[in-house]
Amino acid sequence: MRSEPIDPSGLEWSRVSPRYLRVRILGWLLGSLVWLVIASVPLVLRLTGVWDSFPPGWVVWALPALVLVGAVWRGLLLPRQVAAIGYAERDDDLLVRQGVFFQRTMVVPYGRMQYVDIAVGPLQRAFGICTLKLHTASPATNALIPGLPTEEGTRLREQLSARGESRLAGL
Amino acid sequence: MTTAPGTGGEHPGVAPHAAVGEKDADAGVPWQRVHFISPLVRGWIALVAILYFVGRDWFEGLFDAGSGARGPLPEGVGLLLAGGVLLGVVLLIAAGFFVAWYFTRYQVTAEHVRVHSGVIFRQQRQARLDRVQAIDIVQPLLARIFGLAELKFEVADAGESAVRLAFLKLDDARRLRATILARAAGVETDPEHPEDIVEAPEREVVALSPGRVIGAAVLSGATVVLLVAAVAVFVLGVVLGTAIVATSFIPILIGVGGAYWSALGTGYNFRAATSPDGIRMRYGLLDTRAQTVPPGRVQALSIVQSPLWRLKGWYRVSVNVAGYGAAASGEDQARATLLPVGTREEVLQILALVLPDPGTERPVELFSAGMTGRDDGEGFVTTPRRARWLAPLAWRRNGFAVTSTALLMRSGVLWRQLVVVPHERTQSLSIEQGPLDRRFRVSTLQFQTTPGPVSPRVHQTDSDVAWDLFHGQAARAAEARRRGAPEQWMKPILVREPAAPGTAPVPAGPTDVTPTTDVTPTTDALPTRDVTPTTDVTPTTGEQPVPPGTREVMPEVPSYVPAPPAGGPADDPR
Numbered sequence: 001m002r003s004e005p006i007d008p009s010g011l012e013w014s015r016v017s018p019r020y021l022r023v024r025i026l027g028w029l030l031g032s033l034v035w036l037v038i039a040s041v042p043l044v045l046r047l048t049g050v051w052d053s054f055p056p057g058w059v060v061w062a063l064p065a066l067v068l069v070g071a072v073w074r075g076l077l078l079p080r081q082v083a084a085i086g087y088a089e090r091d092d093d094l095l096v097r098q099g100v101f102f103q104r105t106m107v108v109p110y111g112r113m114q115y116v117d118i119a120v121g122p123l124q125r126a127f128g129i130c131t132l133k134l135h136t137a138s139p140a141t142n143a144l145i146p147g148l149p150t151e152e153g154t155r156l157r158e159q160l161s162a163r164g165e166s167r168l169a170g171l
Numbered sequence: 172m173t174t175a176p177g178t179g180g181e182h183p184g185v186a187p188h189a190a191v192g193e194k195d196a197d198a199g200v201p202w203q204r205v206h207f208i209s210p211l212v213r214g215w216i217a218l219v220a221i222l223y224f225v226g227r228d229w230f231e232g233l234f235d236a237g238s239g240a241r242g243p244l245p246e247g248v249g250l251l252l253a254g255g256v257l258l259g260v261v262l263l264i265a266a267g268f269f270v271a272w273y274f275t276r277y278q279v280t281a282e283h284v285r286v287h288s289g290v291i292f293r294q295q296r297q298a299r300l301d302r303v304q305a306i307d308i309v310q311p312l313l314a315r316i317f318g319l320a321e322l323k324f325e326v327a328d329a330g331e332s333a334v335r336l337a338f339l340k341l342d343d344a345r346r347l348r349a350t351i352l353a354r355a356a357g358v359e360t361d362p363e364h365p366e367d368i369v370e371a372p373e374r375e376v377v378a379l380s381p382g383r384v385i386g387a388a389v390l391s392g393a394t395v396v397l398l399v400a401a402v403a404v405f406v407l408g409v410v411l412g413t414a415i416v417a418t419s420f421i422p423i424l425i426g427v428g429g430a431y432w433s434a435l436g437t438g439y440n441f442r443a444a445t446s447p448d449g450i451r452m453r454y455g456l457l458d459t460r461a462q463t464v465p466p467g468r469v470q471a472l473s474i475v476q477s478p479l480w481r482l483k484g485w486y487r488v489s490v491n492v493a494g495y496g497a498a499a500s501g502e503d504q505a506r507a508t509l510l511p512v513g514t515r516e517e518v519l520q521i522l523a524l525v526l527p528d529p530g531t532e533r534p535v536e537l538f539s540a541g542m543t544g545r546d547d548g549e550g551f552v553t554t555p556r557r558a559r560w561l562a563p564l565a566w567r568r569n570g571f572a573v574t575s576t577a578l579l580m581r582s583g584v585l586w587r588q589l590v591v592v593p594h595e596r597t598q599s600l601s602i603e604q605g606p607l608d609r610r611f612r613v614s615t616l617q618f619q620t621t622p623g624p625v626s627p628r629v630h631q632t633d634s635d636v637a638w639d640l641f642h643g644q645a646a647r648a649a650e651a652r653r654r655g656a657p658e659q660w661m662k663p664i665l666v667r668e669p670a671a672p673g674t675a676p677v678p679a680g681p682t683d684v685t686p687t688t689d690v691t692p693t694t695d696a697l698p699t700r701d702v703t704p705t706t707d708v709t710p711t712t713g714e715q716p717v718p719p720g721t722r723e724v725m726p727e728v729p730s731y732v733p734a735p736p737a738g739g740p741a742d743d744p745r
Contacts, residue, residue: 092649103609106601107645111652137327137493138598138619140626167649 011095013086019127020147021082026123028078032071039067087145092167094134094160096143108143111167112136116157120150132156202276202287209338210268212314221260228253277336279350284324284334298333300355301659302326304468304494307506308344308461315459320344324351325494327621332494345370352448352463357659373446374728376524377510377517384438387512390479393430397423437505438512445524445728447661452509462506466660468492469525470596471618472509473625474518474542476587485512486542488521491623507624515539519731526593527729530576534731537572541579541589544568551581554631558611561631569630571616571640576651578618578644580629590627592618594644594651602641604634616640 043060045051080100088095097105117133124130130153134143148156211218275288285297307323314320319338326333339347349370358368400423408416439456449465470491480486488510495507505511510521519538522529531537533549540549545567547553553570554562562569564584572579578597580590597618604614614637618627629640 093645102603102605104601104603105641106599107641108599109597109645109649109652111649112598136598136619137621139622140617140619141599143599 011088013088013095013097016082016085016145016147017129017149017152019129019149020085021079023123023127023129023147024078024082025075028071028075032067032075035067035071036064039064082147085146089156089159094143096134096145098144106141106143108134108136108141109167110160110163113160113164116160116164118153118157129153134160200278200280202278204272204276205336206319206338206340207272208317209319210272212311212317212319212338214264214268215313218264221264277334279347279354281354284351286334286336296334298324298326300351301357303351303355303465305465305492306348306351306463308341308348310341310455310459312457314338315457322347325492327493328496331496348463352465353661355465355659356448356661357657358661371446371448372724373444373451375442375444376520376728377441377443377513379438379441379512381439383512384435384441386483387438387480387485388431388434390477390482390485391430391434392477392479393427393434395479397427400427433505434511437502437508441511443510443521443524447724449660450509450524454505454511460506464490464492467656467658468494469509470592470598471620471623471625471627472522472525472591474522474589474591475583476542478585480512481587484514486510486515486518487512488518489624490525491620491625493621495623497622497624504624515542518542520728522591523729523731526577526591528576529731530574537574537579538589538731541572541581541591543587544581551579552632552636555611555613555633558608558613558631561607561611561613565630569632571629571632573640573643573647578627580618580627582628582630590625592620592627594647595655596620597644597648600641600644602637613637 040063042051042055043064046055046057046060077100081098084098084100084103086097092111093107093109095105095107097103114135114137117135118130119133120130128150129147130150132145132148132153134141145156270290271288274290274293275286277284277286279285279300282300283297284300285295287293287295303324304327305323305325307321307325309321309323310319311321314337317338318341320341321335321337322339322344323332324334324336336344336347346368350368352371353368400420404416404420408414436456436458437454439454440459441454442452444451444453446463449463449468451461451463453459453461470493472488472490474486474488476486487508489504489507490509492507495503497503509525510517513521519535522538523534529537537549540551544551545553547570549572551570551572553568554566556566559566565582568581568584568587570581572581577591577593580592582588582590598621599619601617601619602614603617608614608631611631612634613631614634615631616629616637620627629637632640
């Protein structure tokens with residue numbers, strides 16, 4: 001995957017399934033549509049004459065336009081965002097990275113893992129992917145790997161559990 | 172009557188509790204009940220409220236009777252009816268209390284503490300003793316009058332107490348705490364005579380005078396709010412030419428008064444002591460509380476100085492302890508406070524308790540630099556000069572320093588803060604960089620610990636340095652965990668003959684899980700894993716069992732050199 005300035009050197013990042021991008025795009029389309037419809041309500045009311053003159057013309061046009069621009073911007077960003085998600089299994093810990101503009105890399109030692117979650121939504125199931133989440137004793141540990149192929153997620157979960165057990169430590 | 176006969180389990184209506192998977196050895200341990208009057212102490216507010224409303228009604232009725240407002244009921248019948256209703260309500264409440272009390276039973280076995288409660292919705296709870304993160308003995312005012320105390324047993328579930336026993340006789344609570352701590356510590360006890368367990372001795376380290384606590388409250392942020400509000404109200408009053416504005420001062424006054432009161436209530440008579448069972452804190456004006464934090468339970472620690480406290484050189488020490496949870500309420504905040512207000516020497520003394528081995532040659536100088544210093548003295552690495560516009564005030568103070576046992580993080584100019592995280596307590600860490608940070612080639616490191624008032628962060632440090640710290644810290648944390656002290660802090664541990672802690676090889680490969688480090692691995696960490704007795708661990712050649720520490724003997728109080736001036740660490744200006 002593309003290297004980012006925040007990347008540590010000499011690390012082999014595994015990237016998530018390209019199917020995750022499709023899921024995200026579907027979600028993005030749906031979400032954008034809903035927001036666009038909501039933002040267009042004043043415009044429709046003005047055009048049909050239910051509301052006359054109260055919201056100035058430029059407001060009713062600007063509202064959906066803004067939403068549209070925002071949606072397009074997020075849509076353009078989506079492939080890069082998905083491409084920025086990566087994880088790396090090291091000997092003692094798991095690294096998870098994410099973010100394009102606001103980048104974040106998190107390291108979770110195997111011995112600190114309390115449990116591992118796998119979540120699959122209906123859309124994700126249709127595309128055969130899942131979301132893996134690591135939990136430590138700290139609720140602030142927000143280590144999330146979305147868009148793993150199901151078999152890879154299962155493998156990773158088993159692997160993490162096994163490694164966690166062999167390296168377990170108290171709090 | 173605190174001790175119910177051991178036949179409580181056979182009581183009709185009480186389900187057999189064998190389903191929990193109790194061992195036969197636990198069968199002989201008697202089930203006990205909390206003190207008989209505890210529901211009364213717990214529910215006294217409800218009782219008083221009911222008495223108040225009913226009583227007021229009746230009282231008003233006395234005066235209304237003449238006017239005939241009571242309706243057609245004759246005088247005597249109304250009184251009788253009121254009395255009957257009152258009696259019925261009280262009896263009903265008493266019956267409820269009694270049933271609740273009767274069905275709440277607890278048991279302390281060698282490994283677990285169990286509590287069964289509830290009549291319709293039953294709850295059976297058990298917690299492993301060696302999972303204890305903290306034990307509190309709390310005495311609300313009314314309980315104090317009756318000589319009762321509540322025992323709180325905290326495990327790492329962030330907030331809710333695993334076991335709350337309210338209320339026991341104070342002596343019973345103390346004895347139970349000693350028993351739990353002894354068993355949690357892994358001390359071999361005589362099962363025949365469990366009452367032989369004595370409370371570990373303690374040595375007072377810091378004591379706060381009432382004057383100091385009052386002074387700290389006066390110099391707190393509440394005073395600033397009060398002054399600002401006073402000026403604002405005065406100015407408004409003059410401008411508007413009316414005195415009615417002054418009434419808006421009343422809620423502020425109430426709020427500030429409340430803040431003073433809570434500061435006084437939670438700091439009054441504060442005593443910190445060290446004991447083989449860990450750090451002891453006791454405090455309280457009306458409600459008193461005695462907290463015990465066993466060794467190695469402090470996940471992170473912060474030393475904060477508010478602007479006004481700078482006048483007196485005071486600091487507050489707060490900690491993250493897994494059992495205490497996020498400090499949402501004032502009471503929780505007080506629980507997570509290791510030292511409400513202390514001088515630099517007292518703070519260093521408390522630090523020495525939490526971190527007996529500071530991992531540096533110059534602990535006093537290092538921590539002092541962390542508390543008040545700026546720039547790169549004593550090994551602190553600060554925000555690079557090029558990024559000073561990201562933190563125009565704090566860039567010379569934002570920084571971190573690494574010792575062999577802990578990481579120090581410094582921040583804040585007005586509210587000075589120093590956060591200390593022992594290496595083996597790091598849960599996970601993340602490195603973050605926003606677009607602006609990238610422009611200045613800096614990154615922010617965030618450490619995740621258990622919930623609490625402390626959130627360790629290294630602000631805007633050079634990206635390369637941040638990455639070094641990120642990887643270095645991950646490695647240091649892993650190594651510190653391997654050589655970390657066992658969770659059962661009195662368990663005998665096996666130590667390799669030539670004790671060379673700095674040179675032990677660090678296993679790195681994924682297959683290398685055999686205990687080759689100098690300390691046997693902690694035998695417990697995840698809830699699924701059972702405790703293996705240390706004696707079962709095959710000692711490899713060259714290892715010798717170290718005799719367990721004795722709980723009865725008070726060890727020396729750890730302190731950093733240069734030692735505090737003569738007169739003891741608690742040189743409180745009284």
